[in-house]
Amino acid sequence: MDSHNHFLANESSLIDPFGRTIDYLRLSVTDRCNLRCTYCMAEDMTFLPRAQILSLEELRDVATAFVDLGVKKIRLTGGEPLIRRDIIKLVSAIASLPGLEEVTMTTNGMLLSKMAQPLKDAGLGRINISVDSLKADRFKELTRLGDLDQWHKSIRVAKESGFNKIKLNTVILAGFNDDEVLDLAHYAVDNEMDISFIEEMPLGAISSHERSETLVTSDQVREQLERNFSLVDSVETTGGPSRYLQVVGSKSKIGFISPMSNNFCSSCNRVRMTAEGRFLLCLGNENSMDLRHVMRSHPGDSVLLKAKIVEALHSKPERHHFDPNRTDIVRFMNMTGG
DSSP, X not given: OOHHHHHHHSSOOOBOTTSOBOOEEEEEOOSOOSOOOTTTSOSSOOOOOGGGSOOHHHHHHHHXXXXXXXXXXXXXXXXXXXXXXXXXXXHHHHHTSTTOOEEEEEEOSTTHHHHHHHHHHHTOOEEXXXXXXXXXXXXXXXXXXXXXXXXXXXXXXXXXXXXXXXXEEEEOBXXXXXXXXXXXXXXXXXXXXXXXXXXXXXXXXXXXOOHHHHBOOHHHHHHHHHTTSOEEEOOOOOSSSOEEEEETTSSOEEEEEOTTTSOOGGGOOEEEEOTTSEEESOTTOXXXXXHHHHHHHSTTOHHHHHHHHHHHHTTOXXXXXXXXXXXXXXXXXXXXXX
């Protein structure tokens, strides 16, 4: 049996050194963004030259290789994925890969009102939309460039386009938006959406605040919510790191992503590709493999690409170690891929 057939025959080729099966890829399509959220990037960002970013064909090839190796779900991230030229073509190409169960996307929603229907038509399954405030002035302050009216319009159009299970993503920061936890949760429940509350991670050096002073743990958020909602553990999972609770009497779930307070690494089933083609094995570690170099020095060699992915997986660490007082990871979240 040649090596190519071996890869296709062995469906779960992506098993890391700790026995975890990797079936979820987060694929960043750009490091650029049309917002400058304070916890994610500096106000004056330097982005990668375009030649360093994977081309549409390279993104498709890398997605194909991962699906051949057993990946069932791909989430497209950024930066802001909707500013990537020809993103609809890429969604269509990835959605049609045999064996892939779902292609999803995380977006800030600013461009979604124009693109929701084409994305749905191209095969995008679900959509996560970021929002950290429902107050227009604060939304503008946190995002530096955002427009809450445009965000609301995008939510409306996404629902009209057939995205039934929209999930909101919210990063809660003490002293910034921790007084909006209930408002955000009520908004999600009233609109039959899910919402995940995310602990801020120390990725990239920022000047807008001291992260150790703004950290709000998932338990603190949950405590607030349980005074107003009846929450029960949900067996449902979307394949990511969220732990979900069902809101009793509603169609909504509330999730908690707790990289700081409640390490979820034992069930980690995902890896990331940065927009410049670095295969990141863990959000909280720097170890990675340069797959762009592999693809550009051996164009079209899918067997080699898959072999390199499998080889790199041997370096996936058991867990991350985040300290809000230290920025050990110098890449910003926009570089990492959502």
